[in-house]
Amino acid sequence: MPSNGKKVAVISSGPAGLSFAADLAKAGYQVTIFEAFHVPGGVLMYGIPEVRLLKALVQIEIDAVKQLGVTIRTNMVIGTVLSLVDLTVEGYEGILIGSGAGLPSFMKIPGENLNGVYLLTNFWLVLTLMKAYSSQKRIAPSSRDYRRGRNGCK
Template sequence: MPKQSLRNMSKTKVVMPEQAPNVRNQNFLEVSLGYTEEMAIEEAKRCLQCKAKPCVGGCPVNVWIPEFIKLVAAGDFKGAYDKIKETNNLPSVCGRVCPQESQCEKFCVRARRGEAVGIGRLERFVADWNLANRQVQPEPVPSNGKKVAVIGSGPAGLSCAADLAKLGYQVTIFEAFHVPGGVLMYGIPEFRLPKDLVQKEIDAVKQLGVTIKTNMVIGKVLSLDELTAEGYEGIFIGSGAGLPSFMNIPGENLNGVYSANEFLTRINLMKAYQFPKTDTPVKVADIKCFCI
């Protein structure tokens, strides 16, 4: 069979199923439903397996994109997941909320005459398939005897901690909030990034031997000098960019005026997406304005 016949030369991506508008407006569940195995294989066949691999250069963590897509096309979803995990510790998250259109997919050769290969959609599929079909226990790594503190448990802190743990470091994450996850937990709505999925990614980091301590406001509870005194030989600060930008207009400090940050934090950490099972102190009638 000619090699070319194995490719899908469609100029458009395989359409990802979604909740119908009149269904999703009645719930807080994820809008995009993800690919089936057949859809993922068909989309993976759109990849030209370029020798230059421009998509890899557009990825901040240099995922081996053509390699993992080739494995998807062959139906080897386990191998594809393992290939992604060589450089990316949060594939379920990145497959959903990374701005692929301005990173990896921006440089896809197929985008020159149509739509780019659905790299993010395929990464999401592989990560979800792995969660549904495998129970991966990481191989224990011998300790190198060195301690590292990571401040903040957002995507940067989790990724840093996982990479260091794989190298044998004893890593402790210090998180200011009462739940780990940073912006993944408090800043992104449930319909874009389910919280139980984020928790599974956090659990995977903990399985590497990483310790997470919550309610630890560094600078208040502990200082950097105190961390050093406790034997931490390195400190990674991934505190995020959580301060909102205000418009400096009259009334923005009144009761009932929320910044986007505060609104999302209340909605997410207080589980307003589980309404009416849960309640939060966010009253729609009192909301006057959002400052972003």
């Protein structure tokens, strides 16, 4: 698709950001994704365990978005490294803020703030950043194990 000369910034490279960026690139927009983490993919890379979604498959999708001409800038915390005003000064005519699953939502139930109670998104984020998924030793049985009766599952 020929360029229409318009620049759009996408804040966050999660599912919404990647989809939005790909669609706009196909429509001729010059798109730049700004990702706070050092690897693009958002919740697809940091919030879903490897046993449920292979990181290599997510990377294939990210590479496909790049092939459309989308630029991805990592380690870009908008509000710290750049502001929304900075983006408009740089010529971005549109900005999508795809903050997604990064912010927790509390249930407001007794005990949710006790020691030892963790948000699942934070738990998976820490495990992913520590590359716990690459260990041969699994920390929890998968649904496949339940079906096959492995790891003490019945």
